[in-house]
Amino acid sequence: MGRMTGNVKAGESRDGRRAIVRKRFGIELQLPDPYAVIEMSVHSVATGSALPKPPVCPKDKTGDSSRQKAPSKSGEKPGRRERTNETPSSLFQSAELLENGNGTRRNFADAFKLYLRSAESGLAKAMVKVGEMLEAGKGCDRDNVEAKRWYLQAAAKGNANAHRALGRMFEKGIGGRQNLAEAFQHHLAAANSGDAESMVRVGRMLEKGRGVAVNAWEARSWFEKAAKKRNPDAMHRLGQLDEELAQYDLAISWYAKAARLGHSRASAAQRRLERALP
Numbered sequence: 001m002g003r004m005t006g007n008v009k010a011g012e013s014r015d016g017r018r019a020i021v022r023k024r025f026g027i028e029l030q031l032p033d034p035y036a037v038i039e040m041s042v043h044s045v046a047t048g049s050a051l052p053k054p055p056v057c058p059k060d061k062t063g064d065s066s067r068q069k070a071p072s073k074s075g076e077k078p079g080r081r082e083r084t085n086e087t088p089s090s091l092f093q094s095a096e097l098l099e100n101g102n103g104t105r106r107n108f109a110d111a112f113k114l115y116l117r118s119a120e121s122g123l124a125k126a127m128v129k130v131g132e133m134l135e136a137g138k139g140c141d142r143d144n145v146e147a148k149r150w151y152l153q154a155a156a157k158g159n160a161n162a163h164r165a166l167g168r169m170f171e172k173g174i175g176g177r178q179n180l181a182e183a184f185q186h187h188l189a190a191a192n193s194g195d196a197e198s199m200v201r202v203g204r205m206l207e208k209g210r211g212v213a214v215n216a217w218e219a220r221s222w223f224e225k226a227a228k229k230r231n232p233d234a235m236h237r238l239g240q241l242d243e244e245l246a247q248y249d250l251a252i253s254w255y256a257k258a259a260r261l262g263h264s265r266a267s268a269a270q271r272r273l274e275r276a277l278p
Contacts, residue, residue: 088123091115095129099139108139119150127154128161135174144175155186160193167201171210180211191222199226200233227254232263239269248277 095114098107112133118126127150133139134147148169154162163186169175171183184205190198199222205211206219220241226234239254252273258266 088118088121088126091118091121092123092126092129095126108133110139112139119153124154124157124159124162127151127157128159128165131162131165144169148175155189158193160190160195160198163187163190163193164195164198164201167198171201171205180205182211184211191225194229196226196229196231196234199223199229200231200237203234203237227257230261232258232261232266235261236263236266236269239266243269243273248273 091114095111095118096102097104098111098114100106112130115126115129115133119130131147131150131154134141134143134150136142148166151162151165151169155166167183167186167190169183170179170186172178184202187198187201187205191202203219203222203226206215206222208214220238223234223237223241227238235254235258239251239258242248242254243251252270255266255270255273259270
């Protein structure tokens with residue numbers, strides 16, 4: 001009776017395990033009959049033969065005997081990846097790698113294509129890169145008109161580099177007619193964003209009255225702002241202004257600062273002035 005009770009409990013345990021597996025995995029678990037196992041064991045001991053191996057799950061084509069691979073949600077074939085993680089920034093970074101040859105061979109044409117896709121997605125710095133490559137004919141045909149169009153789009157997003165490029169193009173008449181008033185406004189916008197080179201251009205145009213009324217005092221203030229950002233051209237110009245005012249010690253100081261930053265004309269001016277002074 002004890003053995004009968006044990007077998008009943010084992011049967012209940014098997015049913016419980018079947019229910020758990022059915023609920024969790026949606027499959028029917030086939031467990032062996034305990035009486036059959038006992039009979040087979042006795043037969044094996046009596047005859048010396050081995051027990052038959054338990055059945056295994058059929059393998060799929062990949063050799064995985066546990067479960068079949070779930071089909072792709074997108075319905076595409078295995079091994080093909082969707083380009084869902086492409087962003088304007090990731091396209092820009094890939095373009096930079098191709099342009100500079102970082103970890104790969106340089107390819108300006110492919111770099112331009114990626115910059116263009118990034119720019120078309122709305123990234124301002126990519127618009128500037130497209131403009132620069134169009135101006136230089138780098139990886140594409142040279143087209144200053146199209147370059148200016150991309151700079152204008154980037155400038156509308158407040159990009160300082162785009163304003164600086166437009167200031168240069170309007171000042172020199174590149175990609176269209178010369179427009180000094182428009183050039184000054186773009187230089188000023190870039191200067192107000194902290195671009196030292198544009199600060200120097202604003203100062204120069206204020207000095208000469210190009211596209212704006214002459215204002216020597218304001219021009220000097222822009223040179224001083226650019227000099228604080230270690231711009232050697234601004235330092236050289238301040239040296240010239242101080243030399244014109246006979247402030248020779250100040251002039252030499254400005255020339256020396258610019259010379260230390262590699263400004264050759266400032267270095268020559270410093271030597272000339274030092275030789276001229278008693």
